[in-house]
Amino acid sequence: MEAEMDVKGKWLLPTSPQKTWEALNSPEVLKACIPGCESITDTGSGHFEIVQVLAVAGFKTRFSSTLTLEDPNPPHSYVLRFEGNAGSAGFGLGRALVALQPTADGGTQMNYQATAEVGGAIGQLGKGTVDSTAQSLAETFFSRFDQVMRGQLPVDDGAGALDRLWGMMPPWGWAISTLVLVFIVYWGLHGTW
Numbered sequence: 001m002e003a004e005m006d007v008k009g010k011w012l013l014p015t016s017p018q019k020t021w022e023a024l025n026s027p028e029v030l031k032a033c034i035p036g037c038e039s040i041t042d043t044g045s046g047h048f049e050i051v052q053v054l055a056v057a058g059f060k061t062r063f064s065s066t067l068t069l070e071d072p073n074p075p076h077s078y079v080l081r082f083e084g085n086a087g088s089a090g091f092g093l094g095r096a097l098v099a100l101q102p103t104a105d106g107g108t109q110m111n112y113q114a115t116a117e118v119g120g121a122i123g124q125l126g127k128g129t130v131d132s133t134a135q136s137l138a139e140t141f142f143s144r145f146d147q148v149m150r151g152q153l154p155v156d157d158g159a160g161a162l163d164r165l166w167g168m169m170p171p172w173g174w175a176i177s178t179l180v181l182v183f184i185v186y187w188g189l190h191g192t193w
Contacts, residue, residue: 005134012109012110013109013146014110018075019149023145031104039051046069047068061087065085066084068080082095089120094117095112152177161166
């Protein structure tokens with residue numbers, strides 16, 4: 001059995017559309033804001049792999065999800081496509097339009113409209129339960145996002161020094177460092193190129 005859900009709303013933020021856009025594209029910020037998020041990995045080209053644990057009407061389950069950013073129009077809008085799998089508990093597929101508008105006070109009004117379909121055991125809960133859970137998750141996300149943008153919620157929630165280091169060096173820097181390390185190890189083992 002499947003259930004469809006629709007969620008829409010708006011949120012006023014104290015930061016400019018550009019700063020809001022940058023935060024919405026930051027894996028660290030997303031991890032701090034997504035309810036139950038255990039990990040988020042930027043796999044490149046607007047694709048993120050997310051692992052989160054959610055409780056929906058008594059079902060506590062781990063979702064492995066892919067989030068894809070489509071039709072980006074920085075810093076104004078994009079479409080998010082979501083595909084989640086919770087094994088025997090069910091699945092979720094969805095799409096959301098996120099639009100950022102500047103406000104007169106220099107902030108941003110973030111408008112969102114999402115539709116999703118859930119199936120499996122979660123889908124059997126019915127549209128009312130699924131809609132209210134989705135609305136609650138959206139409110140939690142945007143409340144946390146607002147706190148991050150106001151500096152009231154830390155983004156680095158205990159990540160180690162290596163995690164912070166990974167975030168500071170550009171990908172090409174890590175690629176070069178890795179190649180150099182491979183050459184050094186090879187030379188150390190074989191004594192010759």
